[in-house]
């Protein structure tokens with residue numbers, strides 16, 4: 001492809017794609033980003049954001065914007081088993097004294113994409129990419145449903161979950177947990193202290209409750225409305241079918257798990273229920289012949305670990321830094337091999353540890369015993385935090 005229109009086309013405007021595009025554009029690269037959905041849009045997510053993501057927010061110039069809309073600092077976690085007492089653990093601050101916080105996905109994703117545009121990224125939206133043709137030598141032709149194809153020297157695949165035809169092929173150890181579906185809703189009110197994330201559920205259902213940002217762009221907040229809470233859930237397909245979908249799962253969790261029943265006794269949904277699935281946690285690929293993979297397209301960490309957004313933003317940042325350090329897009333293979341090496345060094349162990357941890361925890365026998373073990377051995381909680389990628393004492 002002679003004289004491509006752009007140096008880089010990024011496919012997908014989630015946290016990984018927006019950070020990669022924004023930081024490349026900030027570094028002087030000609031970048032376009034194609035996102036299939038109109039923003040703001042909601043996304044199934046626990047909305048728990050580790051403090052580790054703040055370095056990417058800082059590079060995007062968004063720390064104070066984030067702080068002004070995000071929910072309160074999370075200092076404690078309550079593990080809420082269905083038939084026994086709550087076990088409390090503490091989140092540790094990172095080296096800068098920052099704690100995790102929650103933010104509504106429509107707000108975060110819109111904020112990142114808007115900033116990427118301000119840095120000079122050409123945004124095509126809604127723009128559904130159907131095929132990517134080319135290689136590192138020839139450059140790329142990016143075919144989309146709407147309008148004429150885009151052309152670029154390299155492509156960044158930031159399209160999230162796997163299984164999207166030509167764009168997601170290649171080696172992968174990702175395992176589809178086809179038996180599990182996910183959903184979320186914003187609820188209010190909840191009897192949950194501001195600094196606590198509650199996790200728990202019932203057999204076949206794993207849920208998280210967190211106070212999230214007040215501002216959200218998908219639906220209008222009413223004056224004087226109480227704080228909003230994000231309820232996110234991973235539920236087995238059989239439970240989901242038996243109880244009639246997400247609303248039924250929420251009702252059942254409130255009935256079976258007395259802690260969630262108490263916390264959500266008066267709650268009403270503020271938003272529709274958003275559902276997705278199945279989960280496909282695992283490490284995929286990072287570079288192949290001019291195609292760079294970031295965020296969930298490179299590796300998906302299990303939803304239970306609550307680190308996916310952070311790893312998505314950090315991988316977008318790492319990619320931009322690596323391409324810029326290799327003089328832009330003139331040496332794709334060199335930049336690609338460097339990015340792969342750094343990605344595996346920085347992140348691979350976090351994906352693998354998080355996924356082993358979640359798989360063990362989702363075993364019904366283990367999860368039944370886990371609360372008792374955490375109660376008897378408080379240091380186990382810190383070990384679990386460290387293993388799932390969070391700062392620990």
Ligand SMILES: Cc1cc2nc3c(=O)[nH]c(=O)nc-3n(C[C@H](O)[C@H](O)[C@H](O)COP(=O)(O)OP(=O)(O)OC[C@H]3O[C@@H](n4cnc5c(N)ncnc54)[C@H](O)[C@@H]3O)c2cc1C
Pocket residue numbers: 011012013014015016017034035036037043044045046047048049050127128129130158159160161164182183232233234276294295296297301303304305306307308309310311312
């Ligand atoms: C139930 C659940 C709970 C979770 N809880 C948490 C949590 O508490 N904390 C946390 O950090 N993470 C959590 N995660 C994980 C987190 O949501 C993901 O890891 C994160 O969204 C990955 O970001 P990404 O940018 O790689 O992909 P995405 O956010 O999926 O963005 C990909 C974008 O690409 C677009 N796209 C896809 N295909 C195309 C195409 N062909 N053309 C154009 N655009 C396209 C999509 O529309 C989308 O906007 C959770 C996930 C689930 C399922």
